[in-house]
Amino acid sequence: xxxxxxxxxxxxxxxxxxxxxxxxxxxxxxxxxxxxxxxxxxxxxxxxxxxxxxxxxxxxxxxxxxxxxxxxxxxxxxxxxxxxxxxxxxxxxxxxxxxxxxxxxxxxxxxxxxxxxxxxxxxxxxxxxxxxxxxxxxxxxxxxxxxxxxxxxxxxxxxxxxxxxxxxxxxxxxxxxxxxxxxxxxxxxxxxxxxxxxxxxxxxxxxxxxxxxxxxxxxxxxxxxxxxxxxxxxxxxxxxxxxxxxxxxxxxxxxxxxxxxxxxxxxxxxxxxxxxxxxxxxxxxxxxxxxxxxxxxxxxxxxxxxxxxxxxxxxxxxxxxxxxxxxxxxxxxxxxxxxxxxxxxxxxxxxxxxxxxxxxxxxxxxxxxxxxxx
Numbered sequence: 001x002x003x004x005x006x007x008x009x010x011x012x013x014x015x016x017x018x019x020x021x022x023x024x025x026x027x028x029x030x031x032x033x034x035x036x037x038x039x040x041x042x043x044x045x046x047x048x049x050x051x052x053x054x055x056x057x058x059x060x061x062x063x064x065x066x067x068x069x070x071x072x073x074x075x076x077x078x079x080x081x082x083x084x085x086x087x088x089x090x091x092x093x094x095x096x097x098x099x100x101x102x103x104x105x106x107x108x109x110x111x112x113x114x115x116x117x118x119x120x121x122x123x124x125x126x127x128x129x130x131x132x133x134x135x136x137x138x139x140x141x142x143x144x145x146x147x148x149x150x151x152x153x154x155x156x157x158x159x160x161x162x163x164x165x166x167x168x169x170x171x172x173x174x175x176x177x178x179x180x181x182x183x184x185x186x187x188x189x190x191x192x193x194x195x196x197x198x199x200x201x202x203x204x205x206x207x208x209x210x211x212x213x214x215x216x217x218x219x220x221x222x223x224x225x226x227x228x229x230x231x232x233x234x235x236x237x238x239x240x241x242x243x244x245x246x247x248x249x250x251x252x253x254x255x256x257x258x259x260x261x262x263x264x265x266x267x268x269x270x271x272x273x274x275x276x277x278x279x280x281x282x283x284x285x286x287x288x289x290x291x292x293x294x295x296x297x298x299x300x301x302x303x304x305x306x307x308x309x310x311x312x313x314x315x316x317x318x319x320x321x322x323x324x325x326x327x328x329x330x331x332x333x334x335x336x337x338x339x340x341x342x343x344x345x346x347x348x349x350x351x352x353x354x355x356x357x358x359x360x361x362x363x364x365x366x367x368x369x370x371x372x373x374x
Contacts, residue, residue, distance in 0.1 A: 088355020109149035112230025115254030178368035191255035205234035206249035
């Protein structure tokens with residue numbers, strides 16, 4: 001057969017498949033009606049596994065491909081049933097009752113001291129707020145939990161150094177809502193108490209993230225490093241000690257704030273060095289211009305479970321922008337997954353997907369729908 005003849009044969013097969021798929025979806029609607037009448041759950045793991053095993057066995061050498069095809073058909077069938085049954089009533093109620101913005105955001109917890117990059121990001125988002133500085137990420141979550149702070153601001157990832165894993169661990173532990181996000185362009189400088197030649201510097205102080213972001217400069221100049229709680233804390237310490245041979249890696253603002261001399265500008269590995277910050281809250285707020293959604297969940301122990309979930313986001317036309325996995329405490333090699341994707345929960349298709357996953361997936365939490373500014 002020629003290529004054109006083979007393609008015509010494929011078209012003929014596809015023409016037969018589509019009506020069968022539509023007939024199968026019509027059957028799914030009837031199943032949903034019966035499940036609603038009998039108050040039965042949508043997901044039947046035992047039946048689905050039996051169907052997958054049977055299809056793979058009958059398909060012979062194409063067993064893996066048959067398993068993927070049938071798993072996808074059952075995923076979309078299940079999604080249709082969830083839509084018809086109005087699944088996720090608890091989540092729907094939470095989202096519909098959310099206010100657009102907090103009435104009170106006077107005290108906001110963030111990392112470091114005055115002049116830190118967290119402080120700068122905070123002032124960009126909430127210029128009239130009162131910063132509440134903390135030395136660790138854990139202290140920020142505790143302040144929000146206890147009501148000592150109205151909100152908390154945290155760095156979650158950097159364009160060159162990657163994710164701040166410790167923050168994701170706390171996000172998955174506390175499961176506070178994310179109500180805003182901001183991306184800050186970060187420029188690091190080398191700053192010392194006295195104006196000296198850069199070659200006289202032997203030890204630099206900074207937060208671990210900036211040390212990673214400036215790793216090329218540090219290696220090139222054979223510098224020793226000492227981590228601090230924040231870039232501003234490093235600048236403050238160098239200013240107080242007034243010692244030769246030490247410097248801070250910090251922002252120009254922090255250097256000026258603590259009276260340091262800038263030895264070199266822009267020492268980060270890349271010119272387009274950005275850090276993404278999020279704002280956490282005990283209460284859910286969804287602004288009108290929300291365009292990013294965050295969720296977390298764990299997965300059942302079966303082949304292709306992550307693929308199955310991600311395929312449903314693709315089917316709904318949602319663009320995944322972040323996926324992070326973190327080990328579950330006290331569990332052996334079990335993980336929670338954190339996802340960011342574009343979308344708005346007031347769009348029916350998006351809300352239906354979230355409600356379906358809410359009812360199906362272990363440890364599922366809706367973490368927020370928010371605007372992200374730069």
